[in-house]
Amino acid sequence: MTSGRAWALLILAAAFFVPAAGSRYYTFLANDVVIWALFATSLNLLVGYTGLVSFGHAAYFGIGAYTTGVLMKKLGVSFLLAFPAAGVMAGLFALFFGFFCVRLTRIYFAMLTLAFAQIVWAICFKWNEVTGGEQGMPEIPYPDFDWVERVAAWVPFVGGYRTSDYFYFLTLILVAVCFWLLGRVVGSPFGRMLTTVRENPERAEFIGVNVRRYELAAFIVAGVFAGLSGGLFGIFNRGVFPDFAYWTKSSEVLIMTLLGGMGTFMGPALGALVLIWLNQQIVSYTQYWPLVLGTILIVLLFVFPGGIAGAVGSAARRLRRRRQVA
Amino acid sequence: MLDVRDLKKSFDGFQAVGGVSFSVPQGSISAIIGPNGAGKTTLFNLITGHLSPDTGSVTFKNREITGIAPHDLCRLGMGRSFQRTNIFPRLTVFQNIQAAFLCHRGRGWNLLAPVDRFYRDETQVLLDSVGLLDKAGEVAGFLSHGNQKQLELGITLALEPEILLLDEPTAGMSAQETRESIHLIERIARERGLTLLFTEHDMEVVFAIAHRITVLHQGLVIADGTPEEVRAHAEVRRVYLGERR
Amino acid sequence: MPDLSFVFAQSLSGLTAAMFLFLIASGLSLIFGVLRVLNFAHGTFYMLGAYGAYQFVQWTGAGGARFWLAALLAALGVAVLGGIVEHFLFQRLYGKDELYQLLFTYALVLVLGDVAKIIWGTQQKSLSRPPGLTGALSLFGATIPYYNLFIILLGPAIALGFWFALQRTRAGRFIRAAALDRETLGALGVNVSALYTGVFVLASFLGGLGGALITPMRAIVPGMDTEVIVEAFVVVVIGGLGSFWGTFLGALIYGQVLSFGILFFPRFSIFSIFALMAAVLIIRPWGLLGRPLK
Numbered sequence: 065m066t067s068g069r070a071w072a073l074l075i076l077a078a079a080f081f082v083p084a085a086g087s088r089y090y091t092f093l094a095n096d097v098v099i100w101a102l103f104a105t106s107l108n109l110l111v112g113y114t115g116l117v118s119f120g121h122a123a124y125f126g127i128g129a130y131t132t133g134v135l136m137k138k139l140g141v142s143f144l145l146a147f148p149a150a151g152v153m154a155g156l157f158a159l160f161f162g163f164f165c166v167r168l169t170r171i172y173f174a175m176l177t178l179a180f181a182q183i184v185w186a187i188c189f190k191w192n193e194v195t196g197g198e199q200g201m202p203e204i205p206y207p208d209f210d211w212v213e214r215v216a217a218w219v220p221f222v223g224g225y226r227t228s229d230y231f232y233f234l235t236l237i238l239v240a241v242c243f244w245l246l247g248r249v250v251g252s253p254f255g256r257m258l259t260t261v262r263e264n265p266e267r268a269e270f271i272g273v274n275v276r277r278y279e280l281a282a283f284i285v286a287g288v289f290a291g292l293s294g295g296l297f298g299i300f301n302r303g304v305f306p307d308f309a310y311w312t313k314s315s316e317v318l319i320m321t322l323l324g325g326m327g328t329f330m331g332p333a334l335g336a337l338v339l340i341w342l343n344q345q346i347v348s349y350t351q352y353w354p355l356v357l358g359t360i361l362i363v364l365l366f367v368f369p370g371g372i373a374g375a376v377g378s379a380a381r382r383l384r385r386r387r388q389v390a
Numbered sequence: 391m392l393d394v395r396d397l398k399k400s401f402d403g404f405q406a407v408g409g410v411s412f413s414v415p416q417g418s419i420s421a422i423i424g425p426n427g428a429g430k431t432t433l434f435n436l437i438t439g440h441l442s443p444d445t446g447s448v449t450f451k452n453r454e455i456t457g458i459a460p461h462d463l464c465r466l467g468m469g470r471s472f473q474r475t476n477i478f479p480r481l482t483v484f485q486n487i488q489a490a491f492l493c494h495r496g497r498g499w500n501l502l503a504p505v506d507r508f509y510r511d512e513t514q515v516l517l518d519s520v521g522l523l524d525k526a527g528e529v530a531g532f533l534s535h536g537n538q539k540q541l542e543l544g545i546t547l548a549l550e551p552e553i554l555l556l557d558e559p560t561a562g563m564s565a566q567e568t569r570e571s572i573h574l575i576e577r578i579a580r581e582r583g584l585t586l587l588f589t590e591h592d593m594e595v596v597f598a599i600a601h602r603i604t605v606l607h608q609g610l611v612i613a614d615g616t617p618e619e620v621r622a623h624a625e626v627r628r629v630y631l632g633e634r635r
Numbered sequence: 636m637p638d639l640s641f642v643f644a645q646s647l648s649g650l651t652a653a654m655f656l657f658l659i660a661s662g663l664s665l666i667f668g669v670l671r672v673l674n675f676a677h678g679t680f681y682m683l684g685a686y687g688a689y690q691f692v693q694w695t696g697a698g699g700a701r702f703w704l705a706a707l708l709a710a711l712g713v714a715v716l717g718g719i720v721e722h723f724l725f726q727r728l729y730g731k732d733e734l735y736q737l738l739f740t741y742a743l744v745l746v747l748g749d750v751a752k753i754i755w756g757t758q759q760k761s762l763s764r765p766p767g768l769t770g771a772l773s774l775f776g777a778t779i780p781y782y783n784l785f786i787i788l789l790g791p792a793i794a795l796g797f798w799f800a801l802q803r804t805r806a807g808r809f810i811r812a813a814a815l816d817r818e819t820l821g822a823l824g825v826n827v828s829a830l831y832t833g834v835f836v837l838a839s840f841l842g843g844l845g846g847a848l849i850t851p852m853r854a855i856v857p858g859m860d861t862e863v864i865v866e867a868f869v870v871v872v873i874g875g876l877g878s879f880w881g882t883f884l885g886a887l888i889y890g891q892v893l894s895f896g897i898l899f900f901p902r903f904s905i906f907s908i909f910a911l912m913a914a915v916l917i918i919r920p921w922g923l924l925g926r927p928l929k
Contacts, residue, residue: 111734117734164913164916164917167917168916168920170733171673171733171876172916172920172921174673175868175872175912175916176913176916176917176920178865178868179869179872179909179912179913179916180909180913182865182905182909182912183906183909183910183913186905186906186909187906189905190902190903190905190906311865312861315741318738319738319741322734322738352749352752352753354745354746354748354749355745355746355749355750355753357742357745358742358743358744358745358746358749359742359746361738361739361741361742361745362724362739362742362746365728365735365738365739365742366724366727366728369731369732369735
């Protein structure tokens with residue numbers, strides 16, 4: 065097992081102990097981080113690996129959230145179906161929107177992703193019957209956890225938690241599986257082809273890569289995982305609201321990806337952790353979180369363009385070189 | 391093997407290629423020469439599907455390929471290198487070549503298997519044949535210009551082409567690098583029985599290895615034949631040697 | 636069938652909105668045409684122009700020509716701010732990835748937006764109409780405020796003046812040249828960096844002016860920056876990124892679609908705007924009057 069994978073498993077295991085060790089507040093925070101980490105990593109498949117900058121990734125987040133929300137709250141569908149449905153629905157929209165988006169380049173691509181996201185937002189904002197309109201859909205029910213208490217009778221350590229804790233554990237497991245899948249995709253021949261598209265689309269064409277088709281595939285995969293994270297977030301947030309698809313949400317996740325470093329797989333997850341933790345810290349002192357975030361962003365852009373992971377990586381390389389010379 | 395018939399292409403009223411026809415026999419080494427702006431790169435782009443011609447056709451192995459997209463074309467056995475070095479800068483040398491193998495051999499849509507187990511041997515063999523085996527782990531973007539050109543050749547060879555189209559393969563090289571590069575290309579073409587079509591500025595190179603030469607001037611063919619025939623051609627001398635009497 | 640005077644009134648209100656958007660979007664389009672960057676912070680300059688005008692009126696009191704003076708000063712202040720930001724910060728990002736430049740402008744939105752909140756708080760502010768332009772005119776059965784009429788006339792006036800400057804003045808020629816090929820321009824010895832700063836200053840002036848002038852019509856409130864920037868994006872996309880008259884046309888279309896959308900299909904008005912934007916990008920990405928980017 066590589067050291068990276070060992071660390072990941074260690075962190076995952078440690079994450080399971082948060083409800084037991086910490087308060088409700090920390091579980092809440094950890095849950096938030098885990099979901100956004102998935103959202104950011106899904107975006108990174110597009111931005112970091114394929115070189116496609118999307119300004120409208122929140123559309124799929126919102127679609128996933130509303131799909132799960134509507135299914136569970138209005139139609140009483142079980143989470144077992146509602147969760148994958150979020151991914152499927154988001155994937156279908158990604159297929160439709162992506163088909164048009166990948167035919168454009170750079171700024172036009174970004175503008176069209178933004179336009180589609182705003183369309184999704186506008187629909188969620190106005191379609192009162194289905195989406196609850198401007199008010200959104202509060203109180204999405206938690207998945208049914210009754211069976212856990214029954215299991216707890218003969219398995220130690222499992223019982224005695226709050227519903228929100230059970231949801232946290234469920235989130236951890238599901239997101240871990242998603243990360244594992246995304247990790248496989250990124251490390252696969254398909255993932256390597258995506259990097260060729262990022263590095264040099266013209267050359268990629270001339271080794272046989274149908275650039276448009278690969279970009280669309282990346283768009284869909286990214287959309288699916290964004291949708292899944294949205295489905296989880298709607299329940300976690302105790303409500304689904306139109307601003308899930310608004311462009312400022314897209315920029316938040318883009319910043320997370322950049323902050324953590326889009327050159328690495330776990331970079332965006334790190335960015336999610338740092339940003340959410342920082343947000344919580346700052347918000348308790350001042351209401352001017354955007355000011356702090358903006359300043360951090362500016363510092364980042366001028367001093368650490370590779371994000372945190374990039375800075376750490378290059379510092380580590382410099383240390384290694386110094387040790388070799390010495 | 392490759393037949394170009396009456397290709398025409400205009401941009402905003404400017405006629406870049408004005409009705410070019412020539413043939414490239416199988417196994418031969420053919421060159422297209424001409425002063426700057428003669429339309430050589432446009433012609434290449436027309437043949438390899440990066441541009442659609444206004445009229446005319448391109449036939450490859452008796453199959454019409456006019457306007458076929460580049461990613462389909464390289465499956466048919468056509469390999470191409472570009473004037474400005476075209477590699478994948480942030481991938482390693484090894485990964486550059488491996489990527490070409492992956493796509494060409496149809497593994498590009500494998501979403502779950504780890505990529506590093508594929509085509510290790512083939513990649514190393516190919517790296518060796520273009521002289522880059524010792525640099526396999528280096529990041530491609532940091533290689534010298536000459537090495538990058540070698541890498542680009544390697545990427546093209548990984549596609550197992552039957553014909554190689556090289557656009558100014560020695561552009562930007564020193565005299566020494568040019569000689570080495572040309573020897574490498576010629577050797578590889580001979581070893582693999584490839585047909586070669588290239589454009590060049592450097593006359594020494596062209597006359598050293600080409601079997602056939604086509605001369606372009608302002609988008610039209612003004613001469614087409616063996617090196618001796620072209621060297622003696624009056625129009626060619628006028629165009630190249632200019633107003634010198 | 637709603638009666639004609641109502642339709643006319645709606646159309647005029649769409650026209651008014653269009654002129655404001657034109658002011659803002661033209662700056663955005665200018666920055667994109669020359670600097671090749673989509674400036675998210677442009678909406679913030681608009682907002683700062685509005686707050687600036689409010690602040691000047693607070694200091695000098697309303698009445699007389701003070702409103703116009705305040706508007707002009709606010710626009711100039713925003714222009715100076717734009718110049719400082721461009722010269723000292725933005726210039727350092729020019730070699731880097733476009734994504735970084737974009738995110739920098741977004742960071743500006745965050746920082747400046749909060750600075751505005753710190754200085755002026757979150758409560759709505761407004762300014763009353765300048766004396767001389769209070770009151771309204773009755774035309775074809777509809778009541779049109781004089782101020783709106785002024786804006787409707789000011790828009791094309793500025794457009795023509797601007798266009799004239801672009802076509803006839805030396806600076807204008809440089810700007811047009813820079814939009815086409817900045818490398819050559821630099822090679823010809825033109826101080827490209829000063830040109831860029833100048834363009835940014837001019838664009839910020841226009842944005843700030845738009846914000847200052849809109850104060851008698853709309854409340855000055857945090858969030859007006861993020862709201863307007865998306866509208867400006869739509870206008871610029873429809874008209875054509877980098878095209879001057881395209882922006883004017885785009886603004887006109889946007890204004891009419893929005894006002895009639897609200898009238899006939901109120902639930903779909905926002906949707907139709909973005910659907911239009913998407914449609915333009917799908918069918919003709921470089922907009923109605925734009926040219927395909929190299």
